Amino acid sequence: MINITHKSSTLRKAIAQATVRVSSQATIDAVVNKQVAKGDVFEMAKTAGLFAAKRTADMIPDCHPLPIEFTAVRFEIQGLEIHIQVEVHTIYKTGVEVEAMHAASVVALTAYDMLKPIDKGIEIHQIKLLQKSGGKSDFRETFD
Amino acid sequence: MINITHKSSTLRKAIAQATVRVSSQATIDAVVNKQVAKGDVFEMAKTAGLFAAKRTADMIPDCHPLPIEFTAVRFEIQGLEIHIQVEVHTIYKTGVEVEAMHAASVVALTAYDMLKPIDKGIEIHQIKLLQKSGGKSDFRETFD
Amino acid sequence: MINITHKSSTLRKAIAQATVRVSSQATIDAVVNKQVAKGDVFEMAKTAGLFAAKRTADMIPDCHPLPIEFTAVRFEIQGLEIHIQVEVHTIYKTGVEVEAMHAASVVALTAYDMLKPIDKGIEIHQIKLLQKSGGKSDFRETFD
Amino acid sequence: MINITHKSSTLRKAIAQATVRVSSQATIDAVVNKQVAKGDVFEMAKTAGLFAAKRTADMIPDCHPLPIEFTAVRFEIQGLEIHIQVEVHTIYKTGVEVEAMHAASVVALTAYDMLKPIDKGIEIHQIKLLQKSGGKSDFRETFD
Amino acid sequence: MINITHKSSTLRKAIAQATVRVSSQATIDAVVNKQVAKGDVFEMAKTAGLFAAKRTADMIPDCHPLPIEFTAVRFEIQGLEIHIQVEVHTIYKTGVEVEAMHAASVVALTAYDMLKPIDKGIEIHQIKLLQKSGGKSDFRETFD
Amino acid sequence: MINITHKSSTLRKAIAQATVRVSSQATIDAVVNKQVAKGDVFEMAKTAGLFAAKRTADMIPDCHPLPIEFTAVRFEIQGLEIHIQVEVHTIYKTGVEVEAMHAASVVALTAYDMLKPIDKGIEIHQIKLLQKSGGKSDFRETFD
Numbered sequence: 042m043i044n045i046t047h048k049s050s051t052l053r054k055a056i057a058q059a060t061v062r063v064s065s066q067a068t069i070d071a072v073v074n075k076q077v078a079k080g081d082v083f084e085m086a087k088t089a090g091l092f093a094a095k096r097t098a099d100m101i102p103d104c105h106p107l108p109i110e111f112t113a114v115r116f117e118i119q120g121l122e123i124h125i126q127v128e129v130h131t132i133y134k135t136g137v138e139v140e141a142m143h144a145a146s147v148v149a150l151t152a153y154d155m156l157k158p159i160d161k162g163i164e165i166h167q168i169k170l171l172q173k174s175g176g177k178s179d180f181r182e183t184f185d
Numbered sequence: 186m187i188n189i190t191h192k193s194s195t196l197r198k199a200i201a202q203a204t205v206r207v208s209s210q211a212t213i214d215a216v217v218n219k220q221v222a223k224g225d226v227f228e229m230a231k232t233a234g235l236f237a238a239k240r241t242a243d244m245i246p247d248c249h250p251l252p253i254e255f256t257a258v259r260f261e262i263q264g265l266e267i268h269i270q271v272e273v274h275t276i277y278k279t280g281v282e283v284e285a286m287h288a289a290s291v292v293a294l295t296a297y298d299m300l301k302p303i304d305k306g307i308e309i310h311q312i313k314l315l316q317k318s319g320g321k322s323d324f325r326e327t328f329d
Numbered sequence: 330m331i332n333i334t335h336k337s338s339t340l341r342k343a344i345a346q347a348t349v350r351v352s353s354q355a356t357i358d359a360v361v362n363k364q365v366a367k368g369d370v371f372e373m374a375k376t377a378g379l380f381a382a383k384r385t386a387d388m389i390p391d392c393h394p395l396p397i398e399f400t401a402v403r404f405e406i407q408g409l410e411i412h413i414q415v416e417v418h419t420i421y422k423t424g425v426e427v428e429a430m431h432a433a434s435v436v437a438l439t440a441y442d443m444l445k446p447i448d449k450g451i452e453i454h455q456i457k458l459l460q461k462s463g464g465k466s467d468f469r470e471t472f473d
Numbered sequence: 474m475i476n477i478t479h480k481s482s483t484l485r486k487a488i489a490q491a492t493v494r495v496s497s498q499a500t501i502d503a504v505v506n507k508q509v510a511k512g513d514v515f516e517m518a519k520t521a522g523l524f525a526a527k528r529t530a531d532m533i534p535d536c537h538p539l540p541i542e543f544t545a546v547r548f549e550i551q552g553l554e555i556h557i558q559v560e561v562h563t564i565y566k567t568g569v570e571v572e573a574m575h576a577a578s579v580v581a582l583t584a585y586d587m588l589k590p591i592d593k594g595i596e597i598h599q600i601k602l603l604q605k606s607g608g609k610s611d612f613r614e615t616f617d
Numbered sequence: 618m619i620n621i622t623h624k625s626s627t628l629r630k631a632i633a634q635a636t637v638r639v640s641s642q643a644t645i646d647a648v649v650n651k652q653v654a655k656g657d658v659f660e661m662a663k664t665a666g667l668f669a670a671k672r673t674a675d676m677i678p679d680c681h682p683l684p685i686e687f688t689a690v691r692f693e694i695q696g697l698e699i700h701i702q703v704e705v706h707t708i709y710k711t712g713v714e715v716e717a718m719h720a721a722s723v724v725a726l727t728a729y730d731m732l733k734p735i736d737k738g739i740e741i742h743q744i745k746l747l748q749k750s751g752g753k754s755d756f757r758e759t760f761d
Numbered sequence: 762m763i764n765i766t767h768k769s770s771t772l773r774k775a776i777a778q779a780t781v782r783v784s785s786q787a788t789i790d791a792v793v794n795k796q797v798a799k800g801d802v803f804e805m806a807k808t809a810g811l812f813a814a815k816r817t818a819d820m821i822p823d824c825h826p827l828p829i830e831f832t833a834v835r836f837e838i839q840g841l842e843i844h845i846q847v848e849v850h851t852i853y854k855t856g857v858e859v860e861a862m863h864a865a866s867v868v869a870l871t872a873y874d875m876l877k878p879i880d881k882g883i884e885i886h887q888i889k890l891l892q893k894s895g896g897k898s899d900f901r902e903t904f905d
Contacts, residue, residue: 042811043223044831046772046850052478079187079247084372089246091474091534092380096244100291101298102233102811103223106829109538110566111476130478134830139298146290146312147244154245154283168290168309186379188399190340190418196622228804235618235678236812246379250397253682254710255620274622278398330667331511332687334628334706367475367535377534388528388579389586390521390667391511394685422686427586434578434600435532442533442571449612456578456597484766516660523762523822524668541826542854543764562766619799655763655823665822676816676867677874678809679799715874722866722888723820730821730859741888744866 042103048134053175057141057168059149061123064162069118071159072152079155086125086151087114093147094129097140107133109140114148125149126171136176142168186247192278197319201285201312203293205267208306213262215303216296223299230269230295231258237291238273241284251277253284258292269293270315280320286312330391336422341463345429345456347437349411352450357406359447360440367443374413374439375402381435382417385428395421397428402436413437414459424464430456474535480566485607489573489600491581493555496594501550503591504584511587518557518583519546525579526561529572539565541572546580557581558603568608574600618679624710629751633717633744635725637699640738645694647735648728655731662701662727663690669723670705673716683709685716690724701725702747712752718744762823768854773895777861777888779869781843784882789838791879792872799875806845806871807834813867814849817860827853829860834868845869846891856896862888 063069072082079085091112098106111130116123127144129137149165156163173180207213216226223229235256242250255274260267271288273281293309300307317323351357360370367373379400386394399418404411415432417425437453444451461468495501504514511517523544530538543562548555559576561569581597588595605612639645648658655661667688674682687706692699703720705713725741732739783789792802799805811832818826831850836843847864849857869885876883893900 042829042832044850046830046852080375081369081372084369085246085376087368088373088376088534089244092531093244095530095538098815099812100233100237100240100244101295102229102808103295103298106538106815106826108540108565108828109474110478112474130476132478133828138301139294142297142309143291143294146294146309147287149312150283150287150290151245151247153286154247157282165286165290165312167311168293186397186400188418190398190420224807225801225804228801229808231800232678232805232808236675239674239682242383243380246376250383250394250682252396252684252709253618254622256618274620276622277396330685330688332706334686334708373534377532381532384532386671387668388521388525388532389583390517390664391583391586394671394682396684421684426589427582430585430597431579431582434582434597435575437600438571438575438578439533439535441574442535445570453574453578453600455599456581512663513657513660516657517664519656520661520664520822524819527818527826538826540828540853541762542766544762562764564766661822665820669820672820676809676813676820677871678805679871679874714877715870718873718885719867719870722870722885723863725888726859726863726866727821727823729862730823733858741862741866743887744869744885 045134053136054130055138055141055173056128056171057145059125059145059168060166068160086148089151090114090144090148094144097143138173189278197280198274199282199285199317200272200315201289203269203289203312204310212304230292233295234258234288234292238288241287282317333422341424342418343426343429343461344416344459345433347413347433347456348454351448356448374436377439378402378432378436382432385431426461477566485568486562487570487573487605488560488603489577491557491577491600492598500592518580521583522546522576522580526576529575570605621710629712630706631714631717631749632704632747633721635701635721635744636742644736662724665727666690666720666724670720673719714749765854773856774850775858775861775893776848776891777865779845779865779888780886783880788880806868809871810834810864810868814864817863858893
């Protein structure tokens with residue numbers, strides 16, 4: 042674990058995205074109309090993501106424990122793809138990009154777990170960083 | 186959480202794969218030659234994956250806690266891609282595909298976290314189920 | 330922790346109830362109409378309860394870790410009271426009443442945490458066992 | 474999870490109370506005289522409460538992880554009621570009332586778990602906030 | 618993590634011992650007379666040990682999660698040494714010796730943490746397995 | 762848990778040492794040559810130690826949660842002894858000696874768990890503080 046004792050705290054933000062691709066419009070409809078047997082996919086997956094953001098240092102060996110001061114989970118449907126975006130903020134000495142990516146992956150896995158009984162073709166595509174700010178180098182990917 | 190009290194325990198296996206794509210051969214060389222500053226990527230990520238498989242029910246709301254009786258983490262390098270395969274076995278009433286996928290995602294995130302200081306172009310592609318057996322329907326994806 | 334090695338596994342069920350009392354109909358309306366700023370109270374609190382049932386042995390010293398094979402969280406509104414019922418099943422050597430009560434308390438605390446910004450008079454009343462079956466002595470409280 | 478990046482850290486305190494009601498004086502005597510088979514109820518439940526205060530953000534979705542800088546657990550017996558008071562302090566941007574209430578509920582559940590083998594009529598009554606200070610609005614309930 | 622799917626469940630027991638050595642009789646007296654500021658050392662350390670036994674698979678990479686069906690923590694004072702013995706039982710496919718040793722180490726660390734403010738010379742000596750039974754090879758060390 | 766709200770944050774460091782003694786040179790050779798069946802002992806045990814340092818407050822009742830800002834795990838072989846040193850830094854109001862000792866004990870237990878299949882005589886000797894700095898009293902043991 043790298044030494045951050047000498048670094049100064051600044052506002053750091055990161056947005057990560059995970060994509061879940063389903064195989065039929067019926068699955069999207071079930072999600073949107075809250076007709077999935079295991080519950081409301083967006084609300085349950087969001088809740089799992091809030092916990093996951095906070096527990097990143099418990100799962101990834103070199104991640105420092107840090108004060109997560111904001112987490113938002115957003116969903117956007119594009120055709121048969123559910124785009125999950127997780128935004129995390131902290132005021133600390135190191136960034137929150139792995140926290141955002143970890144939370145996005147858990148949101149995607151929760152959606153996968155809830156939807157696989159009704160959609161055998163569901164897949165998780167890409168977990169990637171969209172933006173970060175506040176550290177040495179800002180970063181912004183053009184949204185695709 | 187679905188009711189599994191009436192189901193019978195059988196041997197269940199699942200193999201999931203996550204893919205980490207790096208942007209230069211130098212990154213692959215650093216991994217293989219164990220020259221990454223944060224440590225041995227394969228060994229550390231594997232260890233994180235062993236813990237993650239066991240903690241799946243802690244992270245995914247509807248996953249049942251279950252006796253993980255075998256976990257293996259394997260790495261295969263193909264060009265600039267690191268393929269991570271996690272195999273999980275249990276003898277229980279429900280399968281371990283989400284456990285395998287969760288562990289694979291944590292292995293990928295650990296590799297990402299260890300390699301991003303030396304490779305700004307690193308990305309996580311696809312977390313998918315390769316095989317499962319032992320439940321109602323066996324499944325095997327043709328390896329791509 | 331008492332010794333249960335000699336006991337035999339049977340189907341055990343428990344239902345516990347926690348009651349959250351709010352101070353105005355406007356709070357109930359906000360919950361039902363999903364207009365609470367922090368999110369959908371029932372879905373988020375239910376999700377927290379699913380995790381809590383599984384983590385009871387992590388929080389209560391003498392509770393044995395056990396295979397939770399079913400958890401359901403139900404809400405019922407009566408006037409200004411939200412009744413939370415958590416039902417847990419296992420097939421194991423010891424009962425799940427503390428698991429059900431622990432989950433009910435976490436569901437109630439989550440609702441409290443989400444609603445206190447809009448209702449300063451919110452309170453948690455009673456966490457109690459409603460029913461259990463499968464052990465030495467069945468138990469059923471007349472619903473009040 | 475609400476955004477607290479713009480808030481300033483101040484000393485925040487909260488005291489919560491949970492009440493466990495037993496059905497006979499013999500139970501109270503067993504607690505006081507340390508004759509409960511599972512161990513010293515006050516010491517074990519207090520220890521569980523210390524852990525619970527620290528793990529609140531792990532259990533309640535919207536709670537921010539925060540530096541718990543003081544926790545005290547106190548017991549007071551009034552007739553057949555055991556009043557559990559948990560006091561928590563932090564210097565941070567958000568209060569610790571849910572932390573105090575969560576810890577109080579776990580202390581009560583631990584006492585319940587330890588005493589139910591000797592008192593079938595044991596119940597948990599009310600988990601409530603007694604006092605908080607340090608945020609926008611101080612609060613003090615008249616002790617009952 | 619080794620594959621145990623083919624093994625059969627048997628009753629397995631293990632007893633591990635950790636030794637805490639203090640530097641003065643005053644420390645022993647404070648423990649025995651329950652005059653340590655942080656609380657009752659034996660009861661609090663025992664409680665931490667009960668949790669630790671259950672969480673071994675969370676801390677040690679290759680340990681299988683298993684149903685801990687009995688844990689006892691015992692203390693014995695010999696001169697300036699506190700001998701901590703932790704006994705763990707399971708009926709499962711693999712033994713509980715690491716569980717017993719892990720719990721013993723956490724009991725010792727808790728005692729250390731509680732006593733260091735009053736005894737700068739406190740040390741933890743040896744964490745070792747005293748007995749195990751139920752697997753391929755029984756083992757019993759002559760008590761020293 | 763003692764009250765630290767009034768204390769000021771300073772840079773605090775601690776180094777703890779655990780010693781694992783094996784019974785034959787063949788075991789040392791297997792570790793050094795990475796021929797242990799369960800994996801690379803040093804890398805896996807180090808990873809477990811990184812997690813353990815971060816989770817100390819989860820395991821030891823009176824330990825405050827604190828921002829671990831550096832952890833290093835080092836191994837040194839002397840004859841049949843493996844000396845494990847864990848160094849932890851924080852900038853906070855209380856020291857990290859128990860964090861360093863807890864991590865050292867988990868590193869030792871992981872090594873024990875990985876090596877016991879090939880060395881029945883393996884033992885854990887002493888978990889002790891070597892140095893600390895930054896609090897009221899610095900401390901340095903002459904290395905032995």
